[in-house]
Amino acid sequence: MIVLDASVLIAFYSAKDAHHQAALRLFGTDGHFAAASLTVAEVLAGQVRSGNVEQVMSELTEVMGITVLADAGENWPQLLATTRATHRLKMPDAVVLATTIREGAAVATFDARLAAAARAQGLLHPW
Secondary structure, three states: OEEEOHHHHHHHHOOOOOOHHHHHHHHOOOOOEEEEHHHHHHHHHOOOOOOOHHHHHHHHHHHOOOEEEOOOOOOHHHHHHHHHHHHOOOHHHHHHHHHHHHHOOEEEOOOHHHHHHHHHOOOEOOO
């Protein structure tokens, strides 16, 4: 499983983004993609003004097959707090990394700080 950071999804939807082509290549590979619910909300927030929320949500889950992972579980607060404090990440990035740890997955991101934290955990997707 590959857990996606918002930077990857935003790059996918923006042809002007410097990472757009790399995001397209990632989605052209075989793999099971997932994203934390907070990450999906970050992407959808940019679609509110244009009225594309339902369309983008449908594309993400039905067309692209991205599984939206709930931020839950008995030990979730402890894992999230530990991940954030250990790697000194902003909360959205901590959610991505903690989700990846919980799922035993790999992270796909264009964010340098999150990539460094994922690499330190041995969880950075090698794309």
